[in-house]
Amino acid sequence: MPNTIGSTNKVNDETPVELQEMVEAINALPARYRDAVTPALQRVVECSTRRRRILNLVQEALSQLRLDMKYLIFDLEATRRERDSFREQLENRGDV
Incomplete structure (x- = not known):
């Protein structure tokens, strides 16, 4: 069996459709052309997969990060409310 890109299991569900089509087209080429292009195509497929x-x-x-920021903002607001509450209690003690 000729060594094709598809037989090396490099093409998978993560590979963009355009690259899958290119792999199929290159696999259909005569062996001498396919063998010349296959290493470069394998690198492209690997890079695409890595980038994804x-x-x-x-x-x-x-x-x-977004979730952590929401928790931090919630905590900051609670801390400010507590501070304002304690400040108000201190001011009320001073008025008595």
């Missing part, structure tokens, strides 16, 4: 994974990690990190 990195993008997913960045998106997850941003989502976590």
